[in-house]
Amino acid sequence: MKTSLQVLTESNIQTNRNKRKQVGILGGTFSPPHIGHLVMADQVYHQLGLDCVYFMPDFVPPHVDKKEAIASEHRVEMVKRAIQGQPHFALELNEIERGGKSYTVDTMKELMRQHPDTDYYFIIGGDMVHYLPKWYKIDELIQLVQFVGVGRPHYTKESPYPVLWVDSPEIDVSSTLLRERIATQCPVRYLIPDAVLAYIQEKGLYQA
Structure with missing residues (x-):
């Protein structure tokens, strides 16, 4: 016959097994990261009660409409500086380390393989919500993640x-x-975190 302590302990173990980690992903080129990115991530983190939000720089932007980006090492360093001191933010380098075009569907398959106990919330601005029909294998991607939209001026929800x-x-x-x-x-002060702006000035980035 099981004691009440044994039953309680087994119940706690089962609860822990059933608890899945809730993680937000904010992907982008981050050239440079700015106040808008930080506010988006923070609002989603708090309102959805997530465990954390990962900032995920892409390697080569996959968009149909070509986007120019500086070298990935600069963008990674700027993201590091933008989120430093924020315990609920972290850096995800899956796309940087994989190289090639950064198709989100491929990235999420790999992350889910690595972390099968995690549910992912992919955070995008209203402009990217408008762009979703152009995303690579979007019908497959929406089966893998929950898209979270954050309003942007001039874009409908x-x-x-x-x-x-x-x-x-x-x-x-x-x-x-x-x-x-x-x-x-x-x-651009206050629009870009001070540590990021200092790096831009130090490296002479985005000069005409």
Whole structure:
């Protein structure tokens, strides 16, 4: 006959086995990472009660509309500096280490193989929600992850795909805008974390 302590212990073990880790993924080129990325990740982390959010720089952007990016080592270092001191943020280097075009569907298959006890929430801005029909193997990808949408100015919250929307301040800033401002010597302080801006200036990135 089992004692009450044995029953309780077995119950706790079963509960722990059934508990799956809830992880957010914020992918992108991060050229450079900015306040908008940090606010998105933080809002989703808190509102969905996630265990953590991983920032995942791509190696070669896979978008149909070509995006230019500086060397991956610079982007990785900038992300490191952007999230330093934030215990609920971390860096995921799967796409950097794999190389080639960074197709999200391939990445998520690999992450799920490595971490079968984890549920993934893929965080995207409203502009990327609008872009979803162009994503590589999107019909397969939506079976692997839960997309989480964060509103962006000038984009509607509509999609033919299942998107979980999070209410967040809409910050009208983009990496493209920041690169242009840096190239023309316009101030970008407070739009980019100080540690990231110091690295950009040290390495002379995005100069005209």
